[in-house]
Amino acid sequence: MVRIIHWFAALLALLLAPAAIAQERGPVVLAAASLQESLTEAANVWTAKGHAKPVLSFAASSALARQVIAGAPADLFLSADEEWMNAVAKAGLLRPGTRTTLLGNRLVLIGPALSKVRLTPARGFALAKALGTGRLALADPDAVPAGKYAKAALTHLGVWASVAARVAPVENVRAAMALVERGAAPLGIVYATDARASKAVRVVGVFPASSHPPIRYPVALLKASRSRDAAGFRAFLLSKQGRAIFARHGFSAP
Numbered sequence: 001m002v003r004i005i006h007w008f009a010a011l012l013a014l015l016l017a018p019a020a021i022a023q024e025r026g027p028v029v030l031a032a033a034s035l036q037e038s039l040t041e042a043a044n045v046w047t048a049k050g051h052a053k054p055v056l057s058f059a060a061s062s063a064l065a066r067q068v069i070a071g072a073p074a075d076l077f078l079s080a081d082e083e084w085m086n087a088v089a090k091a092g093l094l095r096p097g098t099r100t101t102l103l104g105n106r107l108v109l110i111g112p113a114l115s116k117v118r119l120t121p122a123r124g125f126a127l128a129k130a131l132g133t134g135r136l137a138l139a140d141p142d143a144v145p146a147g148k149y150a151k152a153a154l155t156h157l158g159v160w161a162s163v164a165a166r167v168a169p170v171e172n173v174r175a176a177m178a179l180v181e182r183g184a185a186p187l188g189i190v191y192a193t194d195a196r197a198s199k200a201v202r203v204v205g206v207f208p209a210s211s212h213p214p215i216r217y218p219v220a221l222l223k224a225s226r227s228r229d230a231a232g233f234r235a236f237l238l239s240k241q242g243r244a245i246f247a248r249h250g251f252s253a254p
Contacts, residue, residue, distance in 0.1 A: 026052035027230035028073065030064040032080035032217065033172040034105070034146065034191045038249035039078070045245065046236050051229050060172035061085075062143040068093055068222060075230035078102065078219045080173075080191075081145035085218040092223070099220035101254035102237060103246055106192040107149050107212060109205035110180050117187065119205040121157060128162040130187060135168040137179040137188030145215075146173035150189040153211040177201060191215070193250040216254050 026047070031039050036058050047053040057064070057074075065084040068077060069091045077094075079085040088094055109127075111117050117130050127136070139147035147169065154160040168185055170176050173194055179185040181200035188201075195203050219237060221230055236242045243253070 025227065026054040027075035027225070027227035027233050028055045028057070029076040029078065029233070030057050030059075030068065030072075030074045031076075031078040032061045032064070032145070033058045033174045034080055034194050035078060035217070036174070037197050038193070038246050038251060041249070042237060042242055042245045043233075045241070046233055051232070054229075054233055058174075060139065060144040062140075062145070063171070073224065073226075074222055075225035075227040076219065076234060077222055078217060079145070080105075080215070080217055081148070081213075082216055082218055083148075084145065085220060088220075088222075095221040095223050095225065098231075098234065099218055100238065101216050102219040103217040104252040104254045105215040105217070105250075106209065106252070107146075107153055107189060107207040107215065108192045108195050108203045109207070110177065110188050110190055110195050110201040111186060111204045112180060112183055113200050113202050115186070115202060115204060117204045121153070121205045121207045121211065124158050125205075127154070127159050127187070128166070131163065131166060132186060134186035135166050136163050137168050137170065137176040137185035139173045139176050139190075140169045140171065141167065142169075144172055146176070146189070146191060149212045149215060152213060153189075153207045156211045196250045217251075 039056060043054040043056055061079040061084040065087050068088050109119060119125055119130055138150050141147035141151035173190050176188045177190045177194050177198060180188040195201055221234060
């Protein structure tokens with residue numbers, strides 16, 4: 001009889017294990033590539049509070065939005081611009097009442113760490129000359145937020161036409177920075193927080209905030225979310241402690 005009880009208890013434990021694991025799974029968070037260091041730190045702090053560790057997936061906001069629209073299972077979406085969050089909202093995939101603006105950022109021109117270039121982005125500035133025979137590293141200006149902001153700034157300043165044929169478009173802002181880090185491109189345009197995260201690049205110019213649309217990072221719960229911790233993690237990111245983490249990484253209030 002004792003053996004039967006022990007066998008039944010072991011069987012029950014095996015049957016319940018998958019459910020327990022599912023309950024303990026942290027929220028799946030799809031986030032813009034520029035949030036890598038800051039969101040990872042926020043997730044670690046959240047986990048240290050006794051919560052299940054969030055599962056973080058970083059890519060261009062455009063790629064992540066398309067994944068959500070295609071049915072990818074996730075709990076939270078953090079976009080680097082409003083447009084791609086709008087696309088997910090239009091598809092009816094956001095949980096009502098959970099969308100809000102989390103962060104702001106700045107746009108900067110970068111070169112390799114040892115670069116001697118110094119430029120002041122202004123009307124008609126000599127960007128094409130500074131490139132020499134090289135190319136300008138950008139996240140895809142037709143789809144990725146960082147690239148779209150960059151194109152908007154260069155167009156506003158009247159220099160886009162002089163460099164458009166010399167752009168090296170890549171899949172996200174971190175890939176653009178990697179080209180500059182490796183010396184494959186003499187200059188690139190990224191967010192200020194990206195430049196701050198790398199010792200292999202230096203800021204050679206800061207774009208006026210008036211030269212491009214405001215850089216805003218909206219966050220929202222997805223309607224398909226099944227994580228019990230998703231709403232709590234979102235609230236933590238918006239809390240004073242959460243915002244302080246992002247501020248340490250150079251992000252601004254929206």
